[in-house]
Amino acid sequence: MESTEYLVVGAGLAGAATAWQLARQGYEVQVVERDRPASAEGSSHGSARIFRFAYTDELYVRLAQRAKTGWDELSELAGQELVSSCGAVDYGEVRDPAQLADVLRRCGVEHELFSAEEACQRWPQFAFDTPVLWQPGAGVIDAESAVLAMLDQAQLHGARLHTGWTLERLERSTDGFVATSVAGQHITARRVIVAAGGWLPYLLPGLPLPEHFRAALPEFQVRQEQAYHFRFRDPQRQWPTFIHLRSGWECYGLPGGRDSGFAGLKVAEFNGGKIIQSAAAQDGIVDPGNRAAVVDYVAQNIPGVEPVPYAETTCLFTNTPTEDFVIDEVDGLTILSACSGHGAKFAPVLGELAAAVASGTGSTHERFRPSRTAGS
DSSP: OEEEEEEEEOOSHHHHHHHHHHHHTTOOEEEEESSOTTOTTSSSOSSOEEEOOOOSSHHHHHHHHHHHHHHHHHHHHHTSOSEEEOOEEEESTTTOHHHHHHHHHHHTOOOEEEOHHHHHHHOTTSOOOSOEEEETTOEEEOHHHHHHHHHHHHHHTTOEEEESOOEEEEEEETTEEEEEETTSOEEEEEEEEEOOGGGHHHHGGGSOOOHHHHHHSOOOEEEEEEEEEEEESSTTSOOOEEEEEETTEEEEEEEOGGGGTTSEEEEEETTOSEEESSGGGOOOOOOHHHHHHHHHHHHHHOTTEEEEEEEEEEEEEEEOTTOOOEEEEETTEEEEEOOTTTOGGGHHHHHHHHHHHHHTSOOOOGGGOHHHHTTO
16 A cells, blocks of 8 residues: 555646646655546646636736736646647627726736737738737646646656556545545545546545535536637737627637647637536537537627637536635545636646645635635
8 A cells, every 4th residue: 555645636737737746745645547647638728728818807817917927837847848829819898808908907917908900900810899908928727738838847756656556435534534546546645636627527426525524615617618610710810819798708719839730720619518517428529509609600700710610628617606716635635626617727826826825825815715715
């Protein structure tokens, strides 16, 4: 039976970042992953996630600023670019670019506001319908490479990674926990961090959590999202990421990187996929109705691409009702949910916060600790 100070369950962005931060602080760490790091069955696979600063909530803007420092450090350590700079445009009457610009101004984030006409001249590949917020510091995260880089750094500091290690049960012991895999392997740990993404709702019922803590946790809603790749008409044109939010419809897109053979734009309706019980229920089937809706949107709003998807995929979003993260701990067991609809960009800082909460050396915002605010 193996033993460790800290056991991290899940080797996606959140789990890998936590393992990296704990290991670099000198703690003994082991990571277990049911498949492989950045698995296609989770939320951290592929090469394309948006990094941006634009939020109406100043808390998230400042966290994004901290995360960017972490991304820069990790890229330097890994010797590769993990966040490619391309900028971002935000628009739509509900997105309210002017309000976003005001928050960015207060936080000292570089930005610029364009009229719809000015933006169409600068980015003719879009058909803008409102003023546009431009964030030159935004970009695209290579999620899979980032996971591998964080795990490499963790292992350089002594962490151990177990792949193909599916958690069957976690039990409390006199000095911590005993984790048992479906294959009958055992690891004892003083503290455990569960960072299982869309698998969290599947694992939660079997975790040894006090009822008051369990009751305080928000509902974790898992969606099987769908994304489509549309070929660039002009492969030489520079593309920013985008978020377009209007009444009844939110769409986002970004250069697809390796996911699209570097040939197209990845586009999806935000939270447009079906709700499933957990990642265990995903089937990878694209909804024809959603495909038709996104194709119609692209044909009307993004003239710079061919309005026929040449590739498509499903992925997992795990959301809370407020879209806030959960980084909460009780009696040595930490629950970490990055809420993958927007959590990828924060991975380095989420690792810092989770490591602090798990080790007791620090805390995080009360909004991320529902057990502290329940009933208040």
